[in-house]
Structures are given as C-alpha cells and as structure tokens.
Amino acid sequence: MPDATNADTNWSLWTALAAALGASACCTIPLAMVSLGIGGAWISGLTALAPYRWIFVTIAVGALAYAGYNEWRLSRRPDCDCETVFSSSTRRALLGIGALAVLALIASPWLLGGSPSAATQQAQAAIKGSQKGGPSGALEAPASFRQVALEVEGMTCAACPETVKTALEDVDGVYSVRATYKPPEAVVRFDPTRASVEDLTEATANVGFPSSKSSS
Structure with a gap:
C-alpha cells in the first residue's frame, strides 16, 4: 500500500469541498443568490442539478472519509524531520474545519428550509x-x-x-x-x-x- 502523504489529504479534502458545493448548488446557492437580489433564468441551470445531488453527496462523503483515513495513516508514522507544509496539529485542525464545512453544505437545504x-x-x-x-x-x-x-x-x-x-x-x-x-x-x-x-x-x-x- 502506498505511503500516506500530505498531498493525499489535501486533494481529497478539496474534492470533498467541491463536491459539497455541487450538492448545495441546486438549493442553497440559488437561495443565497435570490436573497442578494441576484436573479435570472440562469439560476434554473443550478436547480436542474437536483436529480444529481446524491452523486455529489456520495463523492463528498467518500472524499472526506478518505481524507480522514489518510490522516489516520499519517498519525501512525514515526515522527521525522521531514519538511512539510503544515504541522500535524495544523493539518488536523484544517481537516476538522473542512469536515464541518462539507457537512454544513450537505445539510444546508434542511438547515435553511426550516420546518x-x-x-x-x-x-x-x-x-x-x-x-x-x-x-x-x-x-x-x-x-x-x-x-x-x-x-x-x-x-x-x-x-x-x-x-x-x-x-x-x-x-x-x-x-x-x-x-x-x-x-x-x-x-x-x-x-x-x-x-x-x-x-x-x-x-x-x-x-x-x-x-x-x-x-x-
């Protein structure tokens, strides 16, 4: 099995965020645009993504799970003097913030919709x-x-x-x-x-x- 790297965590987290944005494009983004006074027929292109929302959600959850798994593998490696972009604590904090952002975007239609x-x-x-x-x-x-x-x-x-x-x-x-x-x-x-x-x-x-x- 290939060694876990910071790059693996980074790309999988960015993939999860991008997919989560796609999952919210059909509902949350149109609401945000209309609330800001931005409208037009082009918004119908976003709402047309609704039937494919489950695909974006699946990709987002899968990529987020892989990012967490990769971080777990990194945590099991012995400490070294290797040069990395972020320290382990910073990397985990970013992963946690990213995970919250992904979950919030996925759940946003229900959070914003009320009862x-x-x-x-x-x-x-x-x-x-x-x-x-x-x-x-x-x-x-x-x-x-x-x-x-x-x-x-x-x-x-x-x-x-x-x-x-x-x-x-x-x-x-x-x-x-x-x-x-x-x-x-x-x-x-x-x-x-x-x-x-x-x-x-x-x-x-x-x-x-x-x-x-x-x-x-």
Whole structure:
C-alpha cells in the first residue's frame, strides 16, 4: 500500500469541498443568490442539478472519509524531520474545519428550509383566514388585494420554498407569500393593479421553479 502523504489529504479534502458545493448548488446557492437580489433564468441551470445531488453527496462523503483515513495513516508514522507544509496539529485542525464545512453544505437545504410542517400550517391558516375574513397571522390585506395559489414544479428539498418565497416577495405589488414543500405550492396575496398572476409565475420560473395557477 502506498505511503500516506500530505498531498493525499489535501486533494481529497478539496474534492470533498467541491463536491459539497455541487450538492448545495441546486438549493442553497440559488437561495443565497435570490436573497442578494441576484436573479435570472440562469439560476434554473443550478436547480436542474437536483436529480444529481446524491452523486455529489456520495463523492463528498467518500472524499472526506478518505481524507480522514489518510490522516489516520499519517498519525501512525514515526515522527521525522521531514519538511512539510503544515504541522500535524495544523493539518488536523484544517481537516476538522473542512469536515464541518462539507457537512454544513450537505445539510444546508434542511438547515435553511426550516420546518415544512410549520410552513404548511401557516399556508393553510392564510387560506382559511382569507376565506373567513379573519386574521391569518399577518396584517389584513386591503379588500382590493387578491389571493392566488400557485402549483410549483421542481421543488426537491426544504430550502426550495424559501427560494420561491424570496423570488415572489421581490415582485412589486406582492403583499405576502406562504410557500410550502409538501404540497409544492405558494399562496400569494398581491395587488392586482400592480402585479398579475403572469408576473408571479415568471418570477418563480426565473429562479428555476415553473409554476401555474392552482385549479383547486
């Protein structure tokens, strides 16, 4: 078996980080871009990576495991006066930080998405509140405002509704948004004199989530 080297640990850790970024590209990165006001149809290219997320996760976990194994092999070698880029303690600290970064990126869709069940309850409350004419957890919209439910395509994780919600909130005339992963929909209150359903569906499509007015 070849001897373990610092280079082995370095390349495997960088591979894990790159794969973890790929795993988060379909969900976390679009949310970050939209939150910063950066949008466009190009984001749909990132959300299209969702079906391949498991491949990136597998590569990231495998590379991270190899980096840990390689570091374990290095720790079993006798001390020497060899010249290395990092000391063993520094190398292990970097490995630990890198491991946390990889795991955080992999788990970010769930960390950023919050509780799907809570979001669903809020959306249902918004609908019922509107139907009954009572409060729905937010300030009552003026009577001229309209409410519409959109069926959203392409949502694959708990972070996706946050991206959809942020994109819809950026539309001029939108009063409030409740987006859920299960069911995949968004309930939007908006001023029909300033925005249309077409504006709303265009906003979700621009961030990679085509939508249409719900038939129910």
